Amino acid sequence: QKEVEQNSGPLSVPEGAIASLNCTYSDRGSQSFFWYRQYSGKSPELIMFIYSNGDKEDGRFTAQLNKASQYVSLLIRDSQPSDSATYLCAVKGRGSTLGRLYFGRGTQLTVWP
């Protein structure tokens, strides 16, 4: 069973700050990583995906991947109250489990004005 671990939080940051969300995974050979945002009572929506080591930026969001350390993170710059949600880290399976995602339990983020 592949494991995906996230800080359970909750994480609370002031408006305008940088929020840092972390995720580790157990399968060293994993290749594809995804971050989803889930508002309370709603379904997850994709924020970013990353496949290569290093940083990937999209607006206020930056995903960071370090395969050697089996670590992926999401940074949210200039955090806004509308960013308050649960953030889910997901890792794509490989081999016989190719196609399925393994999810962490999520980190609840609150951005206060």
Place this chain on the structure above:
Amino acid sequence: DGGITQSPKYLFRKEGQNVTLSCEQNLNHDAMYWYRQDPGQGLRLIYYSQIVNDFQKGDIAEGYSVSREKKESFPLTVTSAQKNPTAFYLCASSIEGASKDTQYFGPGTRLTVL
């Protein structure tokens, strides 16, 4: 509009009843998935299908059944054998289930057992 639809949005079931949750997509995606989410928990995979007339069990398939007779449809039946079915059920799809495929989610069905 292209997307994934799930119905109903809310569903109430009496103990001992089977219920079927609908999932339809018009994205022309080959792969479809069913997840279950309990409060404060991540998503757990129930079943997935990467092609019509074929599907695989996920991590918590007991008490559930699926069919994939059409590319655009992947209904989930929650049977009376599922001991604790109250949860938020999410359907997702992706182009072909490949390594770099992205999964997109429907709006979900919230099932409550009375």
